[in-house]
Amino acid sequence: MTSPTTAIRTEALSRSFDGRLALDGLDLEVASGEVLALLGPNGAGKTTTVRLLNGVLRPDRGAATVLGLDSTEDGDEVRRRTGVLTENAGLDDRLTARENLEFAARIRGFGAAEAARRVDDQLERFAMGDQADLPTAGFSTGQRKRLALARALLHDPEILFLDEPTSGLDPTATRDVTNLIGTLARQHGRTVVLATHFLGEAGRIADRMAVLDHGRLRAIGRPDDLAAELWDGIPADIDLGRPATSSVLGLIAAVDGVIHHEVRATGTTINVRDRAAFARVLHTLSTQDVDVFGANLRRASMEDVYFALENSFATEREPAT
């Protein structure tokens, strides 16, 4: 039995197309109110997962339970309580922004007056009031995403599925959308599944990350926990103003507790067993008269973990090279 604090649970969820597995035995559990980043390169199976969770696709094997309901058997009830931002905004360009939203509101069962009120609220909230009565044909990608997100939120869904919410957006729009999603998750306690191949700022707002690769779940957890599994130790950046020379790297490598070091454009990134080792490195550099402009021991970012995982999959796939 699924506990009330579990929003999503899948067991061996699988689906293939034309005999090729797009999703292969996914076991996943997402807590209520959690923001999960579903990561992976193009074709990893993220969209397929969202479609299966929302009962749009039927699994070949396994099952998905969303809000205690079977996604296939009770698909419409699941969809009543979820909101989806699809990869493509899916707006009818012959309709105005308002008409696109009102249509979704009516389908979700709101009467004319209530639908109009909700649509007005959303347009206001997403700063689309001025464009409300224009056909969406002339909208930019950013405006489309915002409008589609507004539509996904019309009915205060308990779970929000966001498929590539920032793809095609410029940096400012990306930040705006990401902030918005962060606010939604934090203030309203919504469960969010954020599927993306582009980490960008997603890492900032997600509690946990799940990494898909060729339809298989390769890792899931908090970035810190995954980092600890991936690498022993803590990463740290040392700013030398230019790439570290081999003599400097030699000095660093010789320090007790340094596990790994790598050249960066502005110096080096190292991995140390503990904080004391980091202090020893800085001490060594200063006694050897190496100019250090900055040094920072950092917590693992989702990005670090993701790229490290990606690298490890790649080497697994091509062991010869």
Place this chain on the structure above:
Amino acid sequence: MTLAVSRRRGRRTPVDWPVVWSIVRRDLTAVRRSKGVVIPMLLVPTLLMIVLPLVIGIAARRVSGPTTSISFLDAIPDRLAEPIAALPPQEQLLTLVLGFLLAPLFLIVPLMVSAVIAADAFAGEKERRTMETLLHLPITDRDLFLAKLLTGMVPALAVSWGGFAAFTVVANAVSWSYVDGLIVPNQLWLVMIFWVAPAVALLGLGIMVRVSARSQTSQEANQLGGAVILPLIFLTVGQSTGLLLVDLSVGLAVGATVWVLAGLLVWRGARQFTRDRIASTT
């Protein structure tokens, strides 16, 4: 697995009509704004139902002897031809052409309108990439399919019946000074309008549902659909011109046959119209 499927089939939810009509209304609003759909949809009925009877009415004024219409009358059954042959020449021509020969031709209107709209409603939705949005909404597959059928059916019937009303006015106006009473509506036209035309509209839908499942764009669907529907138009018109004039009961039977055929096509279409299948092809 078998258990799950049978459980699903066993549970029947009633049709959610407000949702169905919301989809129909939105589809028709969008269609009204597409010139590529509206223009052919209005052009053909205007030519057939207004311009053609006007031209025939004007032509009839030039008929002086019985020669022209006699050759027509030879071709049709005596039972129908005899009462017409007894009429004066102008009246013969008008009664024959407007009252009978145009009736089968009129079937082009519901067939074309329903096919053009269905291409937009099924393949067009894929093309515009709005289908996936629909699939993520709480609409049963059955209601979505029903809505799409109505989206085609409503304008097909509206244009057919509106066109027929216009035709009635024009046909009677051009023949007013030659003919006693009204030429249309007569029994044949009523059978055409209320029995055969809706069946033919549904047939157009049934064909386009199939065609759209295989096409990625509405243009592709229209081309593919045109290839199927055009010969069908000639066949229908050709056959029914002969058949329907024989007897009214044959007209009813032709209608019944089209209903059955259309029903089968639509039923097959409905069975294959599942979220999973649509999502797999988008």
